[in-house]
Amino acid sequence: MTEFIRKAEKVWEEFKDYVPTYDEVCEILEKEVVNIEDAAKLLNVEDKNSILLMASKAKKLTRENFGKVILLYAPLYISNYCQNGCVYCGFSCRKNYKREKLEFNEIENELRAMKEEGIDSVIILTGEDRIHSPVDYIEQACKIAANYMSEVSIEVYPLLEEEYRSLASAGVVGITIYQETYQKEDYKKLHPFGPKKDFEFRFKAVERALSAGFHEACVGPLLGLSHPKKDVLCTLLHAEYLLDRFPKAEISVSFPRVRSAGTDFVPKFSVSDKEFIKFLIVARLYLPRVGIVISTREDARLRDALIDVCITKMSAGSKTTVGGYVAQEEEKDAQFEVEDRRSVAEVVDSIIKKGLRPEFTNWVRGVGSL
Amino acid sequence: MFEIGGKTLKSRLFVGTGKLPDYSLIEKMYYEAGVEVFAVAVRRIGPNTKHTKNVLEYIPKDAIIMVNTSGAQDHKEAVKIAMIGRELTNSNWVKVEIEKDTKYLFPDSIETLKACEILVKEGFKVFPYIYPDLNLAKELEQIGVEAVMPLGSPIGTNKGIGCEVLLKPIINEIKIPVIIDAGIGRPSHAAKAMEMGADAVLINTAITTSSDPVKMALAFSKAVEAGRLAFEVGLLKEYEYAQASSPLEDFITG
Numbered sequence: 003m004t005e006f007i008r009k010a011e012k013v014w015e016e017f018k019d020y021v022p023t024y025d026e027v028c029e030i031l032e033k034e035v036v037n038i039e040d041a042a043k044l045l046n047v048e049d050k051n052s053i054l055l056m057a058s059k060a061k062k063l064t065r066e067n068f069g070k071v072i073l074l075y076a077p078l079y080i081s082n083y084c085q086n087g088c089v090y091c092g093f094s095c096r097k098n099y100k101r102e103k104l105e106f107n108e109i110e111n112e113l114r115a116m117k118e119e120g121i122d123s124v125i126i127l128t129g130e131d132r133i134h135s136p137v138d139y140i141e142q143a144c145k146i147a148a149n150y151m152s153e154v155s156i157e158v159y160p161l162l163e164e165e166y167r168s169l170a171s172a173g174v175v176g177i178t179i180y181q182e183t184y185q186k187e188d189y190k191k192l193h194p195f196g197p198k199k200d201f202e203f204r205f206k207a208v209e210r211a212l213s214a215g216f217h218e219a220c221v222g223p224l225l226g227l228s229h230p231k232k233d234v235l236c237t238l239l240h241a242e243y244l245l246d247r248f249p250k251a252e253i254s255v256s257f258p259r260v261r262s263a264g265t266d267f268v269p270k271f272s273v274s275d276k277e278f279i280k281f282l283i284v285a286r287l288y289l290p291r292v293g294i295v296i297s298t299r300e301d302a303r304l305r306d307a308l309i310d311v312c313i314t315k316m317s318a319g320s321k322t323t324v325g326g327y328v329a330q331e332e333e334k335d336a337q338f339e340v341e342d343r344r345s346v347a348e349v350v351d352s353i354i355k356k357g358l359r360p361e362f363t364n365w366v367r368g369v370g371s372l
Numbered sequence: 373m374f375e376i377g378g379k380t381l382k383s384r385l386f387v388g389t390g391k392l393p394d395y396s397l398i399e400k401m402y403y404e405a406g407v408e409v410f411a412v413a414v415r416r417i418g419p420n421t422k423h424t425k426n427v428l429e430y431i432p433k434d435a436i437i438m439v440n441t442s443g444a445q446d447h448k449e450a451v452k453i454a455m456i457g458r459e460l461t462n463s464n465w466v467k468v469e470i471e472k473d474t475k476y477l478f479p480d481s482i483e484t485l486k487a488c489e490i491l492v493k494e495g496f497k498v499f500p501y502i503y504p505d506l507n508l509a510k511e512l513e514q515i516g517v518e519a520v521m522p523l524g525s526p527i528g529t530n531k532g533i534g535c536e537v538l539l540k541p542i543i544n545e546i547k548i549p550v551i552i553d554a555g556i557g558r559p560s561h562a563a564k565a566m567e568m569g570a571d572a573v574l575i576n577t578a579i580t581t582s583s584d585p586v587k588m589a590l591a592f593s594k595a596v597e598a599g600r601l602a603f604e605v606g607l608l609k610e611y612e613y614a615q616a617s618s619p620l621e622d623f624i625t626g
Binding site: 070120122350358360 | 390391392393394395414415416417418419421422423424443445456472473474475477529530577580581
């Protein structure tokens with residue numbers, strides 16, 4: 003199942019220097035199906051007009067498949083205890099951050115504060131620490147969240163299939179898990195110690211969750227940790243692999259860029275706005291029916307521009323600190339810094355101004371397999 | 373005027389709502405384009421939030437809600453969604469849409485048949501979304517669905533009546549209404565479906581994602597009407613060569 007990583011590698015080697023002309027871009031866009039070789043070529047496009055042309059096709063595909071709708075969600079950090087040594091992360095255990103973990107009544111207060119802002123879909127997040135935030139703690143938090151929100155997803159450390167199964171019966175429908183990088187050598191260096199060292203165990207987590215009854219999954223890299231274009235190609239093939247293997251599941255991709263989080267980590271690659279935009283467009287062209295998610299790591303202006311082209315789901319009013327929704331304080335001990343600090347109401351307004359409809363509920367609880 | 377699902381309708385244009393940029397357009401489509409039937413996906417009939425109202429609050433009270441089971445992956449889910457939908461909307465019109473993959477969104481024939489059997493018995497007015505498959509359409513007719521809704525082309529593709537050769541036998545053989553659903557991208561496609569003898573069309577993407585959904589609904593409404601009138605009159609045959617227009621036979625006796 004890591005075969006697609008090898009495939010991405012092969013395709014990349016073949017096309018890494020191939021910059022298609024404007025006419026070639028037109029030819030690719032006229033095709034019924036953009037294949038992975040085409041996607042690799044499009045990743046190298048530099049010409050502004052070509053990129054704008056790609057964007058207009060991407061927009062068409064997005065509207066055809068997803069309509070004029072943007073789904074909104076917000077993250078809820080319930081614990082920042084972590085045993086991992088990810089060199090780029092604010093939650094990494096080497097930091098002298100204040101470790102916090104919400105009690106269940108505090109989780110409830112957070113959810114209430116989020117609900118008051120209008121949020122109806124939540125992602126529960128923790129650091130990786132099976133002692134301070136064990137699975138039954140996460141499960142209980144999810145059960146509480148399910149009382150408030152139509153949709154509950156998780157972004158926690160990789161679990162065993164039976165653990166995912168018990169979360170699914172607690173009402174969890176979706177998993178987000180970033181591989182950070184699909185390039186094993188870099189992965190090893192970036193995760194020098196802690197359970198996250200195990201590339202394979204993390205990599206197979208999505209499949210365990212989907213086998214256990216989850217029906218939404220979001221995958222992606224953390225751009226900048228390793229070669230970005232290679233990681234994008236891997237993500238595209240990963241999403242496609244999941245679609246083929248789990249045809250009933252709703253698969254999304256996301257391409258967060260590594261951001262400063264109180265570490266002195268300098269990313270190996272920097273990804274410009276132009277590159278970032280191009281990556282999202284290529285994702286849409288290659289995977290017309292796959293969701294594309296963008297978080298508040300990106301600033302308001304860029305997010306507003308991208309919802310008009312390829313984004314289907316975005317977070318709003320996010321707090322990335324433990325207890326942030328009640329406290330409403332500036333994030334000091336956050337996992338990453340929020341760039342788009344607008345309130346939910348402000349994000350809603352800007353979506354409507356674009357002629358789109360903000361939607362808070364993707365799946366009503368009790369409908370279908372939920 | 374035509375009879376369907378126990379109702380008498382003026383408009384043969386049904387519209388999906390899921391992709392609309394703004395639910396307040398529903399009312400405008402009802403008044404300005406005469407659309408009477410609106411398909412609503414149950415999975416999206418969410419609670420009111422601080423910033424959004426439930427879609428049902430936007431549907432005029434005399435319009436008909438066609439509850440859609442989209443998102444269901446087997447007959448059990450479809451039945452459950454239909455039940456919830458009926459509860460939420462007080463409408464017993466249900467579009468049975470069961471898809472096992474999220475890539476192409478093709479309807480699952482076996483599960484659809486199973487769901488329809490149960491829902492007919494449960495007293496629903498059942499409208500299955502199907503492949504243009506005559507045998508399946510006949511089976512569904514037998515079990516008592518209100519209409520069949522074969523796809524014109526794959527969903528969301530705007531390719532028009534791509535399955536013409538498969539749709540014609542269904543229109544010819546099936547006594548219950550045939551509604552062409554999915555794939556219709558232009559008013560001319562809708563007119564063609566109606567000229568072929570379809571009883572109605574259901575449009576979503578082509579109207580809801582256009583830059584002016586109300587005006588586009590009006591365009592489709594006129595096309596549907598034109599196509600229907602032409603079908604009722606009877607279209608002339610196409611010939612490869614000119615035809616004599618006066619009856620000369622009497623004089624040309626041999």
